[in-house]
Amino acid sequence: MKKLFIIISCFCLVSCNNKEIKHKTASPDQNAHFDKYKETFVESLWRLYPGWASGIGYHKYDSILTIPNQQNRDKLLAFSKANLDSLKTFDINKLSDNNKTDYYMLENSFNETQWSFNTFKSYEWNPAAYNVCGEFAEMLANNYDSLDIRLENFYLKLNNVSAYYEAAKQNIKNPTAEHTQLAIDQNIGGASIFSTDLNEALTRSKLSDEKKIEIKARATTAIEAITDYASWLKQLENKEARSFRIGAELFKKKFEFDIMSGYSADQIYEKALEHKKELHVKMLVLTKELWPKYLKDKKMPEDNMLAIREMIDVLSTKHVKPDSFQLAIEKQIPELVEFIKRNDLITLDPTKPLVVRKEPAYMAGTAGASISSPGPYDKNGNTYYNVGSFGGWDKARIESYLREYNHYILQILNIHEAIPGHYTQLIYSNQSPSIIKSIFGNGAMVEGWAVYTELMMLENGYGASAGSAQASPEMWLMYYKWNLRSTCNTILDYSIHTKNLNKEEALNFLMNEAFQQKAEAEGKWKRASLSQVQLCSYFTGYTEIYDLREELKKKQGDKFNLKAFHEKFLSYGSAPVKLIRELMLKEN
Ligand code: ZN
Ligand code: ZN
Secondary structure, eight states: OHHHHHHHHHHHHHHOHHHHHHHHSOOHHHHHHHHHHHHHHHHHHHHHOHHHHHHHTOOTTTTOOOOOSHHHHHHHHHHHHHHHHHHHTSOGGGSOHHHHHHHHHHHHHHHHHHHIIIIIOHHHHOGGGOOOHHHHHHHHHOOSSOHHHHHHHHHHHHTTHHHHHHHHHHHOOSOBHHHHHHHHHHHHHHGGGGTHHHHHHHHHOOSOHHHHHHHHHHHHHHHHHHHHHHHHHHHOOOTTOBOSOOHHHHHHHHHHHHHOOSSOHHHHHHHHHHHHHHHHHHHHHHHHHHHHHHHTTSOOOSSHHHHHHHHHHHHHTOOOOGGGHHHHHHHHHHHHHHHHHHTTOOOOOTTSOEEEEEOOGGGTTSOSEEEEOOOTTOTTSOEEEEEOOOTTOOHHHHHHHHHHTOHHHHHHHHHHHTTTTHHHHHHHHHHSOOHHHHHHOOHHHHHHHHHHHHHHHHHTTTTBOTTOSSBOHHHHHHHHHHHHHHHHHHHHHHHHHHHOOOHHHHHHHHHHHSOOOHHHHHHHHHHHHHOSSGGGHHHHHHHHHHHHHHHHHHHHGGGOOHHHHHHHHHTTOSOOHHHHHHHHHHHO
């Protein structure tokens, strides 16, 4: 795009003097039109995707359950085609930076819809795509409206459940065995929402008894439809099930749509292999340095990988007690803030506090930590740092978890999830409001930023021992182990889908080269066999942000300022790094 600008303005200088100004500056007229277009577009989007709308906090269409049949797909295809045409009426060069990135993100999304229905066709082979339980569960769990209004919509929405699963059965052709099993487990597992959870909500409701009976009757029909779908899947004659591996061609295309990276899938795979090698070299140096301090009576194994693993295992035993896990996180947040201020790394907005809380019951079971941010329709809502609890876990499982999120990794996790990772990025993205970026936000940019900040904090001396300005070797070693995780996620995802990597090879790879425990490796195998490309987003976004920073450092020399870089980078909102890069390089 930088090139395009130069060509256009050069051409105009010689041929059409009066047009030149228009090309060079954003046109208020075009931008006003584009803003109007976006507004209308979003309204129609929610009408066509009511479930998505409810999920993002727009509750006008809560009572509607879309039936996923051919007619609906035709409607969505026509919608994306019409919008591609609408986009063509705008002159990109006259749009502001904010609108420009919105434009490209929309265009990408419309093209992806076309590709998804015409080529990828997961609606045929992924039975787990059909599950109503989550949407209904949200209606009971979230207090966005009075319980009775939510139950009224719940009741209306129930009307289409049978037709929904009938359409699902019509769609499914030669599904993968893995997604079939997942669909059975998740649908049966989720169905209790229509009995236990619903009944509990009904007892609290002030609706009439007649109404309650009607709701229960429809809920019973819904349970029957779900159970029937699960049995239908179990009995499906599918002797030559489709492979869950999508193959090189589809993987590369999906990577382009989902990540919108400046790199291709092949390039990012090569970069990940290279990065893994570099990490191993650095880890060995640190292991040799730390060995005498922790294991002086033991001979270091000849096998370098084994030596690194032993060192990591020793450091992992330093961790908090189970009952102070949340407290440790709460205590660390102000320390992170203080460190960032002292080192002048990025401006933090003190008016938007982060609330650390025990994860709410409806999220339970996911473990670990996550950020719940207010959606585009609830901007003033709190941001929560959800911390998992160990309810129902046995001692061994808790110990293994605490070793994974040990003294060092827990700090890196807080950087990633909270400050200056996801939470900080979110505050910046709310300052450059774009409904499009709130809806279509680029996952690789969001994850990439969080992964980038982990390194950036350590580079600036976070995790130093007393009296030192540099992060300690212990911290670096554990950081590298953590960074290996996202690096190997990319290698694994790519290798499974495009190079036929099998389960045994995958587990060996994760345990031997990424130093993971068997349980973690098995969980990752499962995730990689049920998803495609998403596991590449962390490493890809991180690599692109890091590369952009180094490129700007070279270009700006002494004038480069880290804090200014961070704030400028985040000011574009959750746009693909590739687009932010073009805009930032153009200005420098
Ligand atoms: Zn322990
Ligand atoms: Zn993250």
